[in-house]
Amino acid sequence: MSSKSNKNTQLVSSGRKKAYTHGVVNPVVQRASTIVFDTVADLKEAAKTRGDKTLFYGRRGTTTHFALQDAITELEGGEGCALYPCGAAAISQVLLSFLKTGDHILMVDNAYEPTRDFCDKILVGLGISTTYYPPTIGAGIKDYIKPNTKVLFLESPGSITMEVQDVPAMVKVANEHNVMTILDNTYGNGLHYRPLEHGVDISIQAATKYIVGHSDVMMGVAVANKKYWLTLRENSYLLGQCTSADDAYLALRGLRTMGVRLNQHE
Numbered sequence: 001m002s003s004k005s006n007k008n009t010q011l012v013s014s015g016r017k018k019a020y021t022h023g024v025v026n027p028v029v030q031r032a033s034t035i036v037f038d039t040v041a042d043l044k045e046a047a048k049t050r051g052d053k054t055l056f057y058g059r060r061g062t063t064t065h066f067a068l069q070d071a072i073t074e075l076e077g078g079e080g081c082a083l084y085p086c087g088a089a090a091i092s093q094v095l096l097s098f099l100k101t102g103d104h105i106l107m108v109d110n111a112y113e114p115t116r117d118f119c120d121k122i123l124v125g126l127g128i129s130t131t132y133y134p135p136t137i138g139a140g141i142k143d144y145i146k147p148n149t150k151v152l153f154l155e156s157p158g159s160i161t162m163e164v165q166d167v168p169a170m171v172k173v174a175n176e177h178n179v180m181t182i183l184d185n186t187y188g189n190g191l192h193y194r195p196l197e198h199g200v201d202i203s204i205q206a207a208t209k210y211i212v213g214h215s216d217v218m219m220g221v222a223v224a225n226k227k228y229w230l231t232l233r234e235n236s237y238l239l240g241q242c243t244s245a246d247d248a249y250l251a252l253r254g255l256r257t258m259g260v261r262l263n264q265h266e
């Protein structure tokens with residue numbers, strides 16, 4: 001999507017498959033825990049797909065969630081999108097999905113405060129160490145990488161002070177050292193910045209902010225590239241993350257007007 005009008009067209013048309021809308025304009029709000037299957041064979045088949053756009057169990061999402069996931073995946077340009085009950089949950093669960101005891105994470109110094117607190121108060125207790133780096137370090141991030149560095153976490157523009165990071169230069173260094181890259185794209189929102197196009201592995205947003213846009217829903221999203229999507233999807237299920245169909249519907253409704261709202265913000 002190159003021009004602004006194309007992006008706005010994408011925002012209003014994404015996630016509207018007939019399977020989700022049943023022929024009306026917007027996806028049906030499909031609330032569910034248990035799913036009813038016609039045969040045991042159907043149930044077994046659905047279990048195999050692990051909820052990838054097929055109904056299996058409420059935690060794995062319904063067609064309302066699938067519509068939002070499709071739209072956000074298209075917005076950020078990735079392989080798939082996991083939904084979380086808020087932005088802070090998206091950040092903590094993405095990190096817990098990939099870090100283990102003994103690992104080291106590089107965290108940008110101007111990260112959103114709860115992200116810092118999660119490193120300092122939760123990860124530390126799991127034996128995962130954090131080093132903070134200056135947001136404008138660029139390729140100099142090389143000097144911060146240790147043998148056990150697993151994740152380079154970016155936030156650009158960064159919370160409150162708004163430094164813009166040299167993402168391509170940092171991703172290049174990370175790739176050379178086999179370090180995965182995760183970026184909090186809440187400010188970049190997918191319209192102004194698409195981290196995966198610049199080599200980032202996972203883009204996270206507090207959808208609570210620009211996507212929902214009306215201060216009435218908490219929601220977090222994480223879009224992963226092909227390399228990390230299946231692990232992120234599976235581990236998010238295992239960590240018990242889910243959102244309500246009503247919240248997914250409202251987030252999708254917010255997304256439709258994100259472009260015009262951001263013009264006013266500017």
Ligand SMILES: *Cc1c(COP(=O)(O)O)cnc(C)c1O
Nearest residue numbers: 086087088089112186206208219
């Ligand atoms: C608000 C915010 C979060 C956390 O989102 P919640 O939905 O409030 O949990 C994370 N990162 C940034 C940059 C934010 O502004």
